[in-house]
Amino acid sequence: xxxxxxxxxxxxxxxxxxxxxxxxxxxxxxxxxxxxxxxxxxxxxxxxxxxxxxxxxxxxxxxxxxxxxxxxxxxxxxxxxxxxxxxxxxxxxxxxxxxxxxxxxxxxxxxxxxxxxxxxxxxxxxxxxxxxxxxxxxxxxxxxxxxxxxxxxxxxxxxxxxxxxxxxxxxxxxxxxxxxxxxxxxxxxxxxxxxxxxxxxxxxxxxxxxxxxxxxxxxxxxxxxxxxxxxxxxxxxxxxxxxxxxxxxxxxxxxxxxxxxxxxxxxxxxxxxxxxxxxxxxxxxxxxxxxxxxxxxxxxxxxxxxxxxxxxxxxxxxxxxxxxxxxxxxxxxxxxxxxxxxxxxxxxxxxxxxxxxxxxxxxxxxxxxxxxxxxxxxxxxxxxxxxxxxxx
Amino acid sequence: xxxxxxxxxxxxxxxxxxxxxxxxxxxxxxxxxxxxxxxxxxxxxxxxxxxxxxxxxxxxxxxxxxxxxxxxxxxxxxxxxxxxxxxxxxxxxxxxxxxxxxxxxxxxxxxxxxxxxxxxxxxxxxxxxxxxxxxxxxxxxxxxxxxxxxxxxxxxxxxxxxxxxxxxxxxxxxxxxxxxxxxxxxxxxxxxxxxxxxxxxxxxxxxxxxxxxxxxxxxxxxxxxxxxxxxxxxxxxxxxxxxxxxxxxxxxxxxxxxxxxxxxxxxxxxxxxxxxxxxxxxxxxxxxxxxxxxxxxxxxxxxxxxxxxxxxxxxxxxxxxxxxxxxxxxxxxxxxxxxxxxxxxxxxxxxxxxxxxxxxxxxxxxxxxxxxxxxxxxxxxxxxxxxx
Numbered sequence: 001x002x003x004x005x006x007x008x009x010x011x012x013x014x015x016x017x018x019x020x021x022x023x024x025x026x027x028x029x030x031x032x033x034x035x036x037x038x039x040x041x042x043x044x045x046x047x048x049x050x051x052x053x054x055x056x057x058x059x060x061x062x063x064x065x066x067x068x069x070x071x072x073x074x075x076x077x078x079x080x081x082x083x084x085x086x087x088x089x090x091x092x093x094x095x096x097x098x099x100x101x102x103x104x105x106x107x108x109x110x111x112x113x114x115x116x117x118x119x120x121x122x123x124x125x126x127x128x129x130x131x132x133x134x135x136x137x138x139x140x141x142x143x144x145x146x147x148x149x150x151x152x153x154x155x156x157x158x159x160x161x162x163x164x165x166x167x168x169x170x171x172x173x174x175x176x177x178x179x180x181x182x183x184x185x186x187x188x189x190x191x192x193x194x195x196x197x198x199x200x201x202x203x204x205x206x207x208x209x210x211x212x213x214x215x216x217x218x219x220x221x222x223x224x225x226x227x228x229x230x231x232x233x234x235x236x237x238x239x240x241x242x243x244x245x246x247x248x249x250x251x252x253x254x255x256x257x258x259x260x261x262x263x264x265x266x267x268x269x270x271x272x273x274x275x276x277x278x279x280x281x282x283x284x285x286x287x288x289x290x291x292x293x294x295x296x297x298x299x300x301x302x303x304x305x306x307x308x309x310x311x312x313x314x315x316x317x318x319x320x321x322x323x324x325x326x327x328x329x330x331x332x333x334x335x336x337x338x339x340x341x342x343x344x345x346x347x348x349x350x351x352x353x354x355x356x357x358x359x360x361x362x363x364x365x366x367x368x369x370x371x372x373x374x375x376x377x378x379x380x381x382x383x384x385x386x387x388x389x390x391x392x
Numbered sequence: 393x394x395x396x397x398x399x400x401x402x403x404x405x406x407x408x409x410x411x412x413x414x415x416x417x418x419x420x421x422x423x424x425x426x427x428x429x430x431x432x433x434x435x436x437x438x439x440x441x442x443x444x445x446x447x448x449x450x451x452x453x454x455x456x457x458x459x460x461x462x463x464x465x466x467x468x469x470x471x472x473x474x475x476x477x478x479x480x481x482x483x484x485x486x487x488x489x490x491x492x493x494x495x496x497x498x499x500x501x502x503x504x505x506x507x508x509x510x511x512x513x514x515x516x517x518x519x520x521x522x523x524x525x526x527x528x529x530x531x532x533x534x535x536x537x538x539x540x541x542x543x544x545x546x547x548x549x550x551x552x553x554x555x556x557x558x559x560x561x562x563x564x565x566x567x568x569x570x571x572x573x574x575x576x577x578x579x580x581x582x583x584x585x586x587x588x589x590x591x592x593x594x595x596x597x598x599x600x601x602x603x604x605x606x607x608x609x610x611x612x613x614x615x616x617x618x619x620x621x622x623x624x625x626x627x628x629x630x631x632x633x634x635x636x637x638x639x640x641x642x643x644x645x646x647x648x649x650x651x652x653x654x655x656x657x658x659x660x661x662x663x664x665x666x667x668x669x670x671x672x673x674x675x676x677x678x679x680x681x682x683x684x685x686x687x688x689x690x691x692x693x694x695x696x697x698x699x700x701x702x703x704x705x706x707x708x709x710x711x712x713x714x715x716x717x718x719x720x721x722x723x724x725x726x727x728x729x730x731x732x733x734x735x736x737x738x739x740x741x742x743x744x745x746x747x748x749x750x751x752x753x754x755x756x757x758x759x760x761x762x763x764x765x766x767x768x769x770x771x772x773x774x775x776x777x778x779x780x
Contacts, residue, residue, distance in 0.1 A: 021666045028659035032652045039648060060554070064491045067456075068483055068551045103454035111640040114454060168453045200457060201623065233554070245491070263423040264656050267416035271663035274409050278670050330648070337648075338641035344456065346641050 002299050003290070008307040011279065012314075022275040023315040026368055029260075029268045030319025030361045031326060036257045037357040038327060040250050042349045043339060047247035049183040051240035052129055054086070056219070058209040058226055061233045065246065066208035067100040067116070067344060075232040076206055082225060084218030085211055088126055094212035096120060096127040099193050101200045102344050103167040105156040113338065115152065116188045116345035117167065119196030127210050131185050136161050136176030141192040147176040149186035151336055151348035165189070168199040184243075187348045210239065249339075261364050272372030276308055280380045287380050288388025301381040308373025309366065316365035320358050327353050395691065399698045402671070413667040414707035417755060420660040421711030422718065425748045427653045429719060430735040431646045432744050434639060437569060437737075442632035443510055444605050449476075449598040449615050452627040458594040459624035461577070464500070467600050470614045472607035475506035478595035482580060484548025484557065484573075486538070492551055494534050496573035498580040498592060501527075507601045511570070517542075517563020525579050527562035531570035533737075535561075536724050548573075553592075555583045568723055568737055599631075642735060649735075657751055660704075664759030668700045672763040679767050680775035693768035700760030701753065708752020715748065716740055 012019045058079060063069035076097045086094045099119035104112050118124075122138060125131060139145035148159050158165045158174070165172045172191060180186050197205040213219055219238065226236040280287070287300060336348045403410050449467055451457035464478040477500040484496045505518045513529060521527045530540065540546065542561055549556045559575050581592040600615070602608045612628035619626040629637070672679070679692060719738040 018666065018670070021662055021669075025659055025662045025666070028655050028662070032655040032659075035648065035652060035655075039645075062485075062549055062551055062554070064485065064551045101454075102456045104452075107640075112637040113641050114456070168457070200453075248491075259426065260423060260652065260656070263419045264659060267419040267423075267663065268659065270412035270416040271659075271666060274412055274663075274667055274670065277409065278674075326651070330651075334644045334647060337644045339645070 001295065003295060003303040005306065008303050009310060011283075011307055012310060015279070018275055018278070019311060019314075022272050022311055023318055025268050025271040026312050026315025026365050027319035027322060029264045029368065030316050030365050031323045032264060033257060033261050033364055034320065034323035034353055034357055034361040035326065035351075036253065036260065037360050038323075038351055038353040039337070040253045040257065041354050041357055042337075042352050043250040043253070043347070044247045045182060045352075045354075046184045046187070046347060046349050047243040047250075049130070049181055050185060050246075051238075051243035052127075052212075053238075053240055054212050054216070055127065055239035056211050056213060056222065056226075056236045057239050057242045058211065058234055058236045059207070061227075061235045063208075066098065067102060069207045070202070070204040071097075071206045071208060071234065072204055072232065073206070075234060076209055078229075078231070079209060079211070079226060079234075082222060084214050084222045086214045088123075092123070094123065094127050096124040096210045097193060097206045098124065098208055098210060099196050099200075099202065099205060100207045101168070101196055101202075103200075105159075105165075105167055107156055108154070113156075113346040114344050115156070115167070117196060118185075118188050118190050119193030120190055121193055124190070124210070127212050128180070128185065130183055131178055131180045133176045134179045136174075139175055139190070139192060142195060143192075144170060144172050144195060145175045145191070146172040147178050147190045148174055149188050149190075150177060150179045151186040151350070152189060153177060155336070155348060159189075168196075170199060182350075184246075184347055187346065265364055265368055269368045269372040272308060272311065272368060273375055275311075276304065276373050276376035277379070279307070280304065280376045283380075284383065284388050287383050288385045291383070291385035292389060297381040300383075301377045304377035304380050305370065305373050308377065309369045312365045312369025312372075315369075316362050319361065319365065323358075323361070324353055327351050395695050395698070399695055399702060402675075402695075402699050403703060406671070409667060409670070410703060413664060414703055414710075416663045417660050417704050417707035417752065418711040418714065420656050420663075421708045421748050421752050422714045423656050424653050424751055425712060425715035425740065425744055426718065426722075426738075427649055427656070428744045428747055429738050429740055430649050432741045433735055433737040433739055434642065434646065436739060436741060437639075438632055438636055442630070442635050443601075444630065444632065445474075445602045445608065446507065446631040447600045447602065447608060447612055447615075447628050448631060448634040449600060449626050449628050450596065452625045455481075455596045457624065458596055459598070459619075459626065461593055461595045463619065463624070463626075464503075464595060464598045466618050467598050467615055468503075470600075470611055470618070472602055472604065472611050474601045474603040475503055476598055476600040477503035477507045478577065478598045480577065480580075480592060480595050481552060482548065482550055482557075482575065483552040484550050487547050487549060494531075494571055494573060496548060496575065498577040499574045501576045501578070504574065507599050509601075512566040513563060514566075520562035521574075521576075524560060524562055525576060525582075526558060526560050527576065528559040529563045529565055529574045530561050531565045531567075531572050533568050533571045533723065534573065535564050548575075553580065553584060554589070555580070555587065557583055568739055571737075645735070657755070660755050661758050664700060664704055664755050665762065667703075668696070668760050669763040671699070672696060672767045676767070676770075676775050676778065680770075680772050683772045684776070689768040693764050696764035696767055697757070697760040700764070701756035704752045704756035704759065708749060708755065711752070712745055712748040716745070 059066055059069035080093050080095045101117050102114040105115040107113055139147050152159050161174055163174050165174055223236045226234050336350050339347045451459050461478055464476055467476045480498045482496045482498050483492055485491050501522050521529050540561055544561045545558055547558050585591045602611050615628050616626055719740045722738045
């Protein structure tokens with residue numbers, strides 16, 4: 001027969017100071033881990049959200065990002081009329097030629113960052129479905145106008161609606177703000193592709209093409225046709241795969257999380273263990289009595305394990321609340337966080353703790369509780385009733 | 393001092409508890425030291441490596457805007473310039489990795505040695521770099537990561553230029569701050585021309601070394617003046633300013649690392665304080681007896697505090713030592729990371745060691761002082777009454 005649940009829970013209340021202290025130890029580890037997990041998932045999300053499942057990215061063979069690729073006008077003219085490409089209401093193919101350049105921008109704080117400037121044609125808004133101009137309007141070609149991403153707004157000198165941005169060889173009037181549901185496009189500035197090619201003095205006007213396929217069945221024939229064309233040496237990647245590759249830059253951060261989870265987790269496990277050992281020692285006589293009354297070893301073991309797990313859950317709850325509060329505080333304090341991306345540009349992200357991050361932290365807390373409680377629970381279960389009672 | 397025996401005996405009383413608390417402190421101090429190597433790596437780069445005589449000359453609009461390769465010759469003629477070398481991003485992906493896993497550049501072989509006299513490159517390696525057209529100099533960290541040896545040949549597939557190049561490793565840059573590969577500009581140029589293309593032609597940065605630190609500002613002005621109204625107007629800056637701009641956006645990430653470090657530190661204080669309070673509670677009777685037979689409050693307080701302090705100092709010291717050993721091992725596996733840049737070099741510096749030791753002493757003090765004070769203050773009669 002198992003011991004009632006309330007036995008374990010009441011025991012936690014018996015020494016409130018010590019229980020709170022142990023819960024705090026676990027909570028601190030939870031906060032540290034949740035914070036970093038949130039950072040990684042926020043970084044990954046910006047890339048994951050950028051990929052449209054119906055889009056293809058066309059780049060020069062061997063380029064690993066469109067900032068390093070270049071492509072001739074003839075290639076664009078040829079690909080535009082390939083079969084299997086979606087068309088808009090006016091029967092124009094949804095093919096967006098784009099040029100990516102990474103000029104310096106002055107930050108408000110006086111520093112300098114590389115920002116991804118994407119030269120596009122108006123069709124880009126139809127190809128990148130998730131991108132919307134939420135304030136102002138799209139730029140007018142040849143008028144030296146720019147549309148800036150939500151995350152860029154206010155980060156750089158002049159990055160405000162109606163102001164002038166200075167980058168490349170000239171000044172650009174900000175006429176609109178684009179949002180893309182947290183995608184990396186929000187860290188970009190969009191201008192007219194011809195003006196940008198002129199400004200950057202590129203021999204090739206485009207760095208790549210983004211296009212929408214008509215049906216999922218068109219992916220493979222199109223990819224093959226573009227890849228096999230001997231004239232241009234191009235390759236076509238699904239946009240989701242392209243951004244999944246970019247998201248790999250976040251993987252270096254996982255090493256950090258694992259390091260913290262393992263080292264701080266073991267440390268906190270020892271801390272929890274100490275508390276539980278003390279609890280077992282203080283209740284030796286009580287355990288002897290329970291055994292004499294006929295409770296099995298398994299019942300004692302599980303009662304102490306439940307106590308440890310309950311403690312770690314309390315720790316997790318404390319930690320989760322603190323982590324959420326801290327992430328809000330950091331957002332207010334630091335604003336958005338900037339990360340380098342493989343395109344040599346700055347990716348601006350907002351720290352956001354997802355439920356998956358909290359679940360990860362919860363898993364860690366439970367591991368600490370179960371692991372830390374195992375030794376003491378085992379010792380309690382192995383006590384011999386007669387010797388335990390004699391100590392009373 | 394004469395109470396040291398008592399302190400040690402008390403620590404040995406509950407061996408398991410002392411061992412677990414010690415282990416927890418050790419692991420946490422280790423973690424704190426590892427985390428602190430990240431901001432320390434950035435500081436070290438800015439303070440020690442960036443020379444005050446080297447100048448970066450690049451296009452005003454950005455490094456990717458490039459400038460004509462020939463501009464380097466004009467820079468060399470500027471008064472006070474001891475040496476200058478043009479550097480172009482090659483963006484080669486090592487075939488086994490499939491993507492750019494370390495920065496690699498085409499450099500002017502004849503001049504690069506004179507621009508970086510402070511770099512640990514042996515004269516013999518530098519001579520071989522000049523001798524072999526396909527030679528490459530590689531940072532020590534990358535050599536270790538890929539288990540390359542001098543004399544190995546590796547293929548780099550450029551993600552920028554339409555060429556794959558076979559380079560021969562002829563030497564290493566023997567420090568942990570240089571995770572990149574240099575190859576010859578001429579070699580890349582010829583490979584491009586062999587394919588009927590225009591050749592390299594452009595440079596991303598021209599690094600110039602001033603003969604004297606006092607002439608740096610004059611040189612920067614003169615170079616910018618030379619390029620005025622040209623296709624590629626330049627903006628000069630010192631090497632230090634170049635790197636701090638390049639990695640300036642990492643500052644907010646460093647803040648998060650420091651917050652995590654603070655959380656872990658607070659965590660050890662709780663662990664140690666928990667242990668100390670348990671020890672004091674269990675020994676309440678004994679402490680009362682000690683007082684009853686004439687031991688002063690100060691002695692009680694000091695021995696109890698010393699117990700926590702000793703444990704955390706020993707454990708913290710072990711943690712610091714472990715951190716030194718572990719960073720050595722980590723450097724074997726770590727390489728260049730585009731997300732972390734100089735944060736992931738894992739170089740343990742003097743300040744990191746000092747901070748680790750100070751942290752362990754602070755933990756001991758903070759954790760020990762409340763329980764020890766409580767035990768020392770409690771009246772004898774009250775305690776004995778509670779016990780019996």
